[in-house]
Amino acid sequence: MPDDFHPGPLDQLLEQMAGRRFLVLTGAGISTASGIPDYRDSEGVRRGRQPMMYQEFLASTEARRRYWARAMLGWPRVRQARPNAAHEALAQLQADQRISGLITQNVDALHDQAGSQAVIELHGSLHRVLCLDCTQRSERQQIQQLMEAQNPYLADVDAAQAPDGDTLLDPAFEARFQVPRCPHCKGDRLKPDVVFFGENVATATAARATQAVEDAEGLLVVGSSLMAFSAFRLCRAIKDQGKPLLAINRGKTRADELLDLKVEEACERVLPLLTQR
Template sequence: MLVGQAIGTQHHGQRVAEQRLVAEDIQLLEIKRTHQGFLSRSKKRRLPRWVRARQRDIEPTFAARAHSSGLPRSYLRRLASISTLAARGPNMLDSPTLDLLDSLRRTMAEKSFLVVTGAGISTASGIPDYRDKDGVRRGAQPMMYQEFVGNPAARQRYWARAMLGWPRIRASQANAAHWALAALQAENLITGLITQNVDALHTQAGSEDVIELHGSLHRVLCLDCQQRSERAAIQEQMLAHNLYLADVHATQAPDGDTLLDPAYEAGFKVPECPHCQGDRLKPDVVFFGENVASHTAARATLSVEQAEGLLVVGTSLMAWSAFRLCKAMAEQDKPVIAINHGKTRADELLQMKIEAPCEQVLPWLAERLITR
């Protein structure tokens, strides 16, 4: 294993590991500089097999190392950039899309852009999104906030389904789009990152100070004592108390939900708060009908004011919490650009829209902005 296992806990071991990794980092940089097809748009563009293999080892461990390894920040930044540039799939973008992307590249090279992401950026990680290309919501109506907090049966239904849906969320891995944004942020090529997603994949990819507009499924809030707990601990408690669901299969739905036969819900024992033993636990996310926390909304507004443009990625912007950011940006005569399949609520405000997969578009963009 190239990364992670090479980092020892003792000073000498860590120094040796650092020296070896930095040497390999320089080697990767040299490959990037000398490989003639690296910046070509031809189908022959491809890094040597050993480099591609190393990128597969490097990527999943970057976020953990950023917090625990103690390696220099400059090294981690280079590592994020190289991982993003080299670990891409084949380029399937057509000429009109490439022309739009080149225009976006020029705009982002001149102006400081804030990025807002939605469910579409995580579909390549295996997490279902909400809406079709026309912005129409798929599946059943979501549970509303008032129903959840006021109805014990609703909470029982939610947690029974969420217990079965959590393994998919926990196992999800950041994809090339998340990595590209992390690299852009590490190189100070975007001003910040706001996400409507609750999967924490941006943080996993190494992005810092992510504004989680709608919270995170990785935390649980007690409605009685207001203390927060780790979702993993609550999951263990639910599994221990609901063994009858161990072998039940349920179809995955957005945000860690599942489509579970109601017959399995009645006997479900809801989790208790580890702090006060109350049973009114809620995932630390914003439900439909619930307001975004005031301090979170204020941070998002400030980010809009400080940026010179807004890049919207993988969202139809049907939620007001994100759409209002586009309106605010447009009212300040700043460009709003979208990378999204299908219509968005802000189509009339957009300076440009690129309808192509995020996991192809963002690495293309990161490569050219970082190496310009």
């Protein structure tokens, strides 16, 4: 156990979870140790610029050009990211039937890579691309190769990484970017298969998440400020059902007043210890 880790909160967590199969809900904080930036600081305040809204993406060819130019440079970081100790611990807890299931707000597929099963991707996955014209899906790497071939001028451009595969790209590089076309229908309205800000979670996905909450004996939130209503509503639901709500999260969450316990430590440190115990 790390010298600066106090076992008290872990003991409380173990006591709360003993004999119950908790559902786990994860957010961006679980992936920061894998090199993927999160959206908010410890006070729950969004970092940097406002992300692109769904309505803007739909309405404007220029918006889609801007999105894909930045995303082309951001994708390699997401593709190369690997699960950290927190992802691996949750996969082990599931394999040992210590948790009832896993819901994630993240779009990086790191839970799948760690070996977790039947993960409910509340906000989709960057590893897929959806055509808004023909509704067919493509692998993101296939679309990446198209973009790189059509936009070689960006090959040596270095852009700062932002959350969810975005980058802070100088607008001067965006004007000549060629937006990729769908491999199936040649349409130019490709969208990452994720839920944008301002877009609703798919009905079927929301129903699966709601059922998972119904079936669980408690909810453990890991690395999420819960500022997105799609996640916060699950916390309210678990409390309405009279079940415990716990969190491992550094900093403020939207559900602080609902929590039965919050462990303010790094999840990549707490979860492996929880698995050992």
